[in-house]
Amino acid sequence: MTAPDRQMRLLIIEDDRESADYLAKAFREVGHVADLAGDGEEGLALAESGDYDVLVVDRMLPKRDGLSLIGVLREKDNRTPVLILSALGQVDDRIKGLRAGGDDYLPKPYSFAELLARVEVLSRRRGGPAEETVYRVGDLELDRLSHRVARGKDELTLQPREFRLLEYLMKHAGQVVTRTMLLENVWDYHFDPQTNVIDVHISRLRSKIDKGFDRPLLHTIRGAGYMIRDGIR
């Protein structure tokens, strides 16, 4: 992977030394700054003092568990986006995590590509401007109010779900979105289909927005997911 558009400061609160070191190294390799905390108390102290873009918090931590840590932060009006990592992958655990104030939830084991994509989306959410009504990527335009989609001078006709898929991709233009993120955010399913359902939806969408144009906008990022972006990475 190349250097990111925007460097992030991350705090990884994880008691398993090896996973923590692996994560820190992986984040640093793609150009981000990553600090480590080995338990809940240390993590809370660092999270309160440092100016982080995203916190990556393990659910089960010594001294203070992840959910309670998030609770304390939110009580003190610290709005730093939090991604919860957990060995508990069931739907109700996810709901519990989000209710406690987490912004995203990723069950273990996860791939780094998935984690990176989600963390980048979270950090953008924090720094990004207010929601725009018209998304633009290159000459592709999507109007969220009138549901109009156009590429250059051509008006495109999308099915409602295709529209939502494109809307999500364009909202996170320039960022990798994974198949799981699409399934969760566009379809609101939290299970893991055994087949490549999402890929088929993407290829349908691609045939509508990229077919017959010189510059493809919807890119497949190998081993990670998809990205909509003007220009080739």
Place this chain on the structure above:
Amino acid sequence: MTAFGKLIRTTAFRLTLAYLLLFAFFAASLLGYFAWNTRRLITEQITSTVNAEISEISEIYGRRGLRGLVFTIENRALRPGSNLYLVTTPTGQAIAGNVGSLAPGVMATNGWSETVYRRLDDQDELDHRALVRVTELSNGFRLLIGRDLDERRRLFGIVAKAAQWSVLVVVVLGLGGGVFVARRVLRRIDAMTGTTQRIMAGDLSGRLPIGRSGDELDRLAENLNAMLERIEALMAGLKEVSDNIAHDLKTPLTRLRNRAEEALAKSRSESEYRAALERTIEESDGLIRTFNALLMIARAESGQARGDMDDFDAAEVANGIHELYEPLAEEDGMSLRVKTQPSPIHGNRELISQALANLVENAIKHGKPAPAQPGGTVISMDGRQIVIEARQEGDRVLLSVTDHGPGIPEADRQHVMERFVRLEASRTLPGSGLGLSLASAVATLHGGELRLGDARPGLVATLVLPALTGTGDRLATQTQDVPQKVA
């Protein structure tokens, strides 16, 4: 703890002891009240007769003088009976009567007093007690009339004795009863304790003994037995799951390891290494999916997912899954259609969606019609159609997926719902063998079942779920505008 120590520590025995004290106190106070009243009654009787006699003798003295008085007193004193008489001169000398000695000072004070005395004719040397009244007559003569108190004392003695006995009987019977009841309870508790200790030692099949009386101990034992039943079922499920996990995850793990080893030994170029690593990641992703599916099945089977259930229309689930899989089916040369009616249910939407998704994935994977035999009929487009249907039938909601593939032979239908079971024909296709197990576990969790039937030709897999009753109308009106939507 000694047997006796255990006995007196029982609740039954302690309760008995408390009641015993209460009853003994009650009996004693009843008898005490009785004794006190008897005594008062006797005293009253004595005072009234003595008063009457004194006024009678005073009158005789007034009418007939000292001589008449002495004569009357002597006369009455000689009668058999228990009355006491004494007349003294102003100097205190006795002139008539039957009293030999008195407590000092009794004669000097007017009015009532209790005193010890001896009669003149007493043979024994014992002191008796009497209640006496002394009055002063004219000329300084003094008159004493009294009654012996023996009778009162005897009566009081009888009552006291009765009290003693009754308290003794209460205590003995009470203690005996207490010991009896406590031992009975203790024996049953001991039997229960013995069983629970055996169960704790690992014999989960043990059950508590249940008596015929249906009392509180029996009810307790019944409830504990029901609890044990549930624990045993859960433990059995857990054991099965862990056995399966151990067994079925070892195979792909071994494959993973072999592949890594092979890559290490044989790969020459970077691209070969890369390819091997990518396959390894793919394989481990498959492993994670299998693991997640197993956990989800276990969770559905143990009933943990009952927490997050709500009311919704199964037709929405059918439409959602259709929308998600329709492009995939088309890609695969199949057509996926959906037919829905309002089908209100109460359940876990996520799990039901996943169960239906599994059925649809199965239909897409395995539901292709067998290739036309030479000379056989040409397969029409209908044969490549998969239909998702949601409908309500009485108090059941049916969510079904129908394909026109080879189907599943009747003999295998039960078998394929077990974990990791894959029919010979499908071994070459990717899959974990857990899809139907999960669908079946989800149906069971909701109090329903997964039914596999013959679509002639093909398979119809149906999630049979209990329909939402009572509030069904609300959901029905919501979806009324699309009564029989066929997409």
